[in-house]
Amino acid sequence: MANLFPIITIRSSKPGPEGLIIAGVHGDEYEPILAVRQLIVELRDKIGKGSLTLVPVVNKGAFLAGARLGLDGLDLARTCPGKKGGSITEKVAHEISKLIRKADFLIDMHTGGNLFEISPLAGYMLHPNSEVLETQRGMAEAFNLPIIWGTSPLLEGRTLSVARDENVPAIYTEYLGGGFHPKGTEDLVAGCKNVLAYFGMLPFVRRDSKVTLKIEDNQPGSGHLQEMYPAPEEGIFEAAVALGQLVRQNELLGYICDYSNEKKIEVFARQEGKVFLIRAVPMTKKGDALAGILSAGNEIL
Numbered sequence: 001m002a003n004l005f006p007i008i009t010i011r012s013s014k015p016g017p018e019g020l021i022i023a024g025v026h027g028d029e030y031e032p033i034l035a036v037r038q039l040i041v042e043l044r045d046k047i048g049k050g051s052l053t054l055v056p057v058v059n060k061g062a063f064l065a066g067a068r069l070g071l072d073g074l075d076l077a078r079t080c081p082g083k084k085g086g087s088i089t090e091k092v093a094h095e096i097s098k099l100i101r102k103a104d105f106l107i108d109m110h111t112g113g114n115l116f117e118i119s120p121l122a123g124y125m126l127h128p129n130s131e132v133l134e135t136q137r138g139m140a141e142a143f144n145l146p147i148i149w150g151t152s153p154l155l156e157g158r159t160l161s162v163a164r165d166e167n168v169p170a171i172y173t174e175y176l177g178g179g180f181h182p183k184g185t186e187d188l189v190a191g192c193k194n195v196l197a198y199f200g201m202l203p204f205v206r207r208d209s210k211v212t213l214k215i216e217d218n219q220p221g222s223g224h225l226q227e228m229y230p231a232p233e234e235g236i237f238e239a240a241v242a243l244g245q246l247v248r249q250n251e252l253l254g255y256i257c258d259y260s261n262e263k264k265i266e267v268f269a270r271q272e273g274k275v276f277l278i279r280a281v282p283m284t285k286k287g288d289a290l291a292g293i294l295s296a297g298n299e300i301l
């Protein structure tokens with residue numbers, strides 16, 4: 001059977017870690033896809049030990065549709081470990097899960113896609129195994145995006161859930177969205193190379209840390225971006241805050257108007273903190289995420 005997605009492996013002649021870098025789990029997140037393509041070009045013959053497997057577009061059906069979800073309406077990042085004989089997203093989940101279980105580490109790159117803007121961050125699950133957790137902290141630090149975010153290990157269906165169950169150290173990244181940002185591709189390529197250097201697969205390059213905020217939050221559901229400030233009704237959303245803004249408790253985050261502009265529902269911040277996710281489009285269905293706030297009080301840095 002032909003592969004469900006392209007897989008490119010770069011091997012060195014020396015034994016070492018087998019890394020896995022993937023993009024396009026969601027089809028509308030483009031900077032990571034271009035970053036993986038650039039890594040394929042740049043790293044050919046450059047890996048000093050071990051091997052690196054690169055998947056530029058995991059979810060080809062969603063990519064060709066320009067959409068987050070697969071053609072069967074499923075979210076690949078809620079479907080892992082999938083099913084061998086299932087629907088297209090279940091099959092893709094099954095195949096990518098097999099690759100993840102074989103890997104020694106995983107980087108899964110995302111953006112906010114068509115609908116969200118998310119502050120550039122590297123995230124990981126607060127893994128119960130301290131050795132895995134320390135490696136994940138090291139990978140996130142090495143990736144060198146402004147925010148480092150450790151969250152509950154209890155989320156299911158993700159590539160990171162498969163990695164967690166197999167004790168494979170794993171991080172994911174987010175980088176803006178709601179439009180294309182060429183700087184994103186550049187920062188993601190640099191971040192992946194930094195992590196490869198962390199594992200000794202590329203020469204170490206001295207760099208200044210860009211990390212400005214480190215948070216570890218073990219509350220259940222803490223990493224679930226799509227459930228943040230869910231819209232109480234469908235309608236037209238207008239944000240009242242911008243990405244990166246500091247907000248106080250009860251500050252207005254935005255409002256939803258119905259189509260005739262007769263009813264306006266205001267959405268207020270439940271906590272003080274930094275806006276790190278904001279809906280990038282007016283289109284809002286009931287239950288859609290509107291905004292996300294990183295709570296003040298959990299900072300390590």
Ligand SMILES: [Zn+2]
Pocket residue numbers: 025026029109110111113
């Ligand atoms: Zn995504």
